[in-house]
Amino acid sequence: MHSQDKLIMIYGANGYTGRLIVDHALEKGLKPIVAGRNKEQVKQIAEEKGLPARVFDLDSVEQVANNLNDIAVVIHCAGPFSATAKPMMEACIKSKTHYTDITGEIVVFELGQSYDAQAKEAGVVICPGVGFDVIPTDCLASQLKDKLPDATHLKLGFDSGSSMSPGTAKTSVEGLAQGGKIRENGKIIQVPLAFKTKTIDFGNGEKNAMTIPWGDVSTAYYSTGIPNIEVYIPISPKGAKKIKRLNAFKWLLGTKLVQNFLKKQAGKSRGPNEQQREKLKTYVWGEVRNDKGAWVTGHFETANGYELTYLGAVAVAEHLLANEIEGGAFTPSKLVDNKLVERLPGTGEIHFKPE
Template sequence: MKWMIYGATGYTGELITMHARRMGYKPVLAGRNKQKIETLANRAELPWRAFELDTPDSIAEQLDDIDLIINCAGPFEITAPPMLEACLKAQTHYLDITGEISVFELAYSLRKRAVEAGIIICPGVGFDVIPTDCIAARLNAQMPNATHLALGFDSSSRMSRGTALTGIRRLGDGGAVREDGKIKDVALAFKTRRINFGDGDKMAMTIPWGDVATAYYTTEIPNIEVYVPASPKLIKRMKRLNWIRWGFKIPLVRQRLEKKLAKQPPGPDKKEREQHYTWVWGEARNAQGDIITLREKVENGYTLTSRGSVELTIYILRNKLQPGFYTPSRLYGAKLIDRFLVT
């Protein structure tokens, strides 16, 4: 069966491409820049095509012979809507590596149309949100009456440019949590607490991570928060940003920040990825006050993304699965995280 990596020349897209090649697969590489795509495809000895994401109809024409696509081109709030529509038209399975809450919500809203089209829609098939989604599923299995779920991760690895750019776009909107089943926009660093993610007790703050959307569809737990470690100084800075975060919505301000980020390295190199693993943590609580906690040490987020996205691609293409919307753990099972554990 034929599958495509769109956005293959980006930092993470290239990692996925090279991992697929090492595994002996031959995906079609695609993107907007013909010269970059052709150069990468020649180096990897893979087929390629270049096209813009102008309209769902024009994209669908490019997907006519493609069984599955992994969208690696962000910001996904821009690229996912037309590509999802195109996949529904072309009857092409859709995966992406987003961590953007709005994209998960859009994908979920298309669940009935996915069934009608006979396709699988599963966004977040990378570090966002495979490991935390699997932790959520295992906590839910151990405490099916949980009313509150907290998830988080601790990594010293640098962010890629793409991840940083997405973060800038989100700053203007603040944070997000789920309360009583509904996603709620909140302040940056809305809540703080001390957490042992697996590497000692640390101060942490809430962030608008993708699990605020996906963990609810995995577990139906109505109250969800996601945390990362943060120094008191950083927490104080984030709280101050709440007073001026509207400024990040001004195009000129955002363009200047994006231009500055464009000068940074694309992401952590191979040595850094090998040295910096990630602790993933989760905590479930029920109405009686009972608490259970899980911790796992997994590969560097970008390594996990390259492996996880290919793993789920091949799983879909090799198995006869029911069409519809999925989170990674609902598609493959919570055992998926076991493939990325670090001992």
């Protein structure tokens, strides 16, 4: 850890979520270095906010590491992380910089865990998913495990009416071709899209829901050790049927032509504005069961996903600046604690059943 200047870098500061994180970091009295690949946009945000800027791409680990040599913590916001996380993680290990990002991609969480030994050796923290993916669900999973220590099955889910930012939409397009994912007997397995459906009360009435390949399929295992994990979001039965039909066209969804077209469309999407974000609450739900049939459920309300992402990313960066932490690969609940989400503005009390 750098003892001289404890500098934070926000890489991808010119994106929708990157800008929100920059604004919140400034509110918290931090002076982040804004960075990214787009020279004009990065320079523009730096001038607007009166912050130092660095412009570099992620093609060479050596070059990235040189740009991180004086940085204590990086908040990596430039997706798709399936392409950008590896060079940034490797550069962070090289430059002894703590790595955080706002991904929700299973492949990136697994990648982070694969660097555990190298990160320990370098005294560096690798903690992907310090935003809405996956702080709320990760904290809930960990608390449910505390309540039922011999749990063998974990189901998580959330209900969020939010529109997507261009970056999130593009990542979702990539995911379509890869199908669904769940964890079974400790292993992540590929399943069809909308593999399972279930009626769930997320805290706002019962809704039909389907499985999605959310980040907790990876992270909740490292946080809890529970070997069987599924994640759900609400969808109408009609909507679930439509998505199931896509399974027949999965090969087509993965072709370059279709991917490029869908990503172009995704680039036109706009994340919610401030008023929309304030109105849009998110409902988070989870359930654990053991082999004897005992169960515990929990649910709570939290802020809109984008609000929670900038709150969480800055809170984790502050934690890393304030504490000497031994290196390694972490999930948010393991790095900070499983009450982290409850300290973020907009989060209500977690209700457990049985009490």
